[in-house]
Amino acid sequence: MPQLTCQDLTLGYEGKPVVSGLSFTVSAGDYLCIVGENGSGKTTLMKTLLRLKTPISGKIVMGDGLKPNDIGYLPQQTAAQKDFPASVREVVLSGCLNRRGWRPYYNRAEKRRAEMQMERLGILGLSRRCYRELSGGQQQRVLLARALCAAGKILLLDEPAAGLDPASTADMYKIIQALNAGGVTVMMISHDIPSALAYASHILHIGSPLVFGTVSEYAARLSGGEGGTAE
Amino acid sequence: MTLLEYFQKDYVINATVVGILIALCSALLGVTLVLKRFSFIGDGLSHVAFGAIAIAAALKITSDFLVVLPVTVVCAVLLLRTGQNAKIKGDAAIAMISVGTLAVGYLIMNLFAKSANLSGDVCATLFGSFSILTLTDTEVWLCAVLSVLVVAVFLLFYHKIFAVTFDEDFAAATGNRAKVYNLILAVTIAVVIVVAMNLVGSLLISALVIFPALSAMRVFKSFRDVTVCSVILSVTCAALGIVLSIVCGTPVGATIVSVDIAGFFLFSAAGIVLRRVKA
Numbered sequence: 001m002p003q004l005t006c007q008d009l010t011l012g013y014e015g016k017p018v019v020s021g022l023s024f025t026v027s028a029g030d031y032l033c034i035v036g037e038n039g040s041g042k043t044t045l046m047k048t049l050l051r052l053k054t055p056i057s058g059k060i061v062m063g064d065g066l067k068p069n070d071i072g073y074l075p076q077q078t079a080a081q082k083d084f085p086a087s088v089r090e091v092v093l094s095g096c097l098n099r100r101g102w103r104p105y106y107n108r109a110e111k112r113r114a115e116m117q118m119e120r121l122g123i124l125g126l127s128r129r130c131y132r133e134l135s136g137g138q139q140q141r142v143l144l145a146r147a148l149c150a151a152g153k154i155l156l157l158d159e160p161a162a163g164l165d166p167a168s169t170a171d172m173y174k175i176i177q178a179l180n181a182g183g184v185t186v187m188m189i190s191h192d193i194p195s196a197l198a199y200a201s202h203i204l205h206i207g208s209p210l211v212f213g214t215v216s217e218y219a220a221r222l223s224g225g226e227g228g229t230a231e
Numbered sequence: 232m233t234l235l236e237y238f239q240k241d242y243v244i245n246a247t248v249v250g251i252l253i254a255l256c257s258a259l260l261g262v263t264l265v266l267k268r269f270s271f272i273g274d275g276l277s278h279v280a281f282g283a284i285a286i287a288a289a290l291k292i293t294s295d296f297l298v299v300l301p302v303t304v305v306c307a308v309l310l311l312r313t314g315q316n317a318k319i320k321g322d323a324a325i326a327m328i329s330v331g332t333l334a335v336g337y338l339i340m341n342l343f344a345k346s347a348n349l350s351g352d353v354c355a356t357l358f359g360s361f362s363i364l365t366l367t368d369t370e371v372w373l374c375a376v377l378s379v380l381v382v383a384v385f386l387l388f389y390h391k392i393f394a395v396t397f398d399e400d401f402a403a404a405t406g407n408r409a410k411v412y413n414l415i416l417a418v419t420i421a422v423v424i425v426v427a428m429n430l431v432g433s434l435l436i437s438a439l440v441i442f443p444a445l446s447a448m449r450v451f452k453s454f455r456d457v458t459v460c461s462v463i464l465s466v467t468c469a470a471l472g473i474v475l476s477i478v479c480g481t482p483v484g485a486t487i488v489s490v491d492i493a494g495f496f497l498f499s500a501a502g503i504v505l506r507r508v509k510a
Contacts, residue, residue: 073404133452150401
């Protein structure tokens with residue numbers, strides 16, 4: 001049974017549809033890349049999956065024991081975060097907030113969880129460092145560790161390689177691939193179609209044409225010349 | 232009179248206690264407000280409170296606190312809730328409310344003024360130069376109780392406040408009640424501002440909110456260290472400012488803010504030196 005099933009979704013702002021007729025499924029262990037031009041509705045889809053927005057019509061069904069809080073999220077960085085005084089540990093630990101309810105402080109298990117995720121991403125040594133002084137790639141690792149603290153089953157990544165240099169980009173893709181190999185379902189918005197084809201198991205192309213399928217199906221369609229919208 | 236003799240007078244003790252409590256509360260919340268890009272909310276809300284005081288005076292309500300607090304809380308909630316999806320963006324909304332309520336408040340004061348010394352009244356409300364020295368015991372107790380509440384809320388919600396300040400979308404997306412925490416934050420801020428108006432008046436509240444936080448950010452690098460430093464700095468500056476204002480006979484609010492400004496330059500210099508030493 002798939003973890004996520006989206007049936008005939010129509011998404012948009014204030015009743016104005018941006019994308020309609022969206023249907024796809026995500027199963028445990030999948031690596032789905034969501035591609036499409038700017039303004040095609042990729043970010044809207046992500047916000048809907050995170051329940052920050054409600055769809056205009058259609059249904060999102062969760063299965064395979066997935067609960068709404070099992071989705072971790074790697075947002076694009078905001079301008080405010082660039083000069084935010086916070087230690088790496090504070091940021092990662094804030095991912096554990098959803099396990100805590102009204103309890104005012106983190107317990108030992110949550111602190112341990114944060115440490116484990118930092119270790120997993122190789123940033124345990126940076127734990128006392130200031131977030132704003134890290135390199136772009138290190139900052140992404142910190143936010144990824146925070147997302148893993150919040151939820152371990154599905155990760156939603158919003159252009160994780162945006163603004164990174166080529167070496168850090170390759171590094172980031174390697175980390176994501178390792179997490180996916182470790183059993184985490186990955187859904188990623190990307191502009192980088194060659195990398196999407198190289199790493200992903202499934203592709204969702206939003207816009208025209210609306211395509212959902214495995215990478216080989218998608219590649220076949222691209223080379224077949226139908227709607228060759230590769231950027 | 233020597234300084235010691237001054238500090239035996241009730242009104243000086245009252246002023247000092249209230250001053251230090253307000254400095255503490257405003258510095259606690261200041262860090263969050265500056266980081267959320269709401270530095271001007273103190274200014275906006277204090278003008279709202281000014282307008283509310285004018286209305287209370289016109290309606291001849293004696294304890295204007297009962298009018299001022301609810302009105303300010305409502306405006307704080309509206310301002311902080313609008314966030315990023317609003318038709319009128321945060322800074323414009325604050326500017327609109329700030330200027331609008333100031334003008335309407337002054338207009339009402341003019342139309343319904345009882346006292347002959349209108350400009351004196353306005354000046355006192357805006358700059359708080361006299362009110363802090365005429366505090367009643369009830370006001371001091373009220374201020375103390377509200378301050379304890381603010382500190383308690385901040386300590387209980389410390390990590391939640393950090394989460395919605397650093398990344399509100401992430402907090403909401405991973406199943407936290409970000410809206411509730413923002414609401415709590417807005418109410419707390421409104422309370423602090425209404426209380427703070429007694430000390431420094433409408434115009435200088437922003438200074439109390441932003442200077443300690445910005446100073447602490449020059450030197451410290453984690454949210455916890457910045458918050459702690461900002462509180463200590465703010466309380467020190469307030470105490471120093473009150474003593475200076477007694478010694479020199481200067482207005483209390485303006486003196487405290489001047490000390491805060493001096494503190495900012497001191498910390499900026501310290502930050503530069505620290506970075507040089509490291510590099």
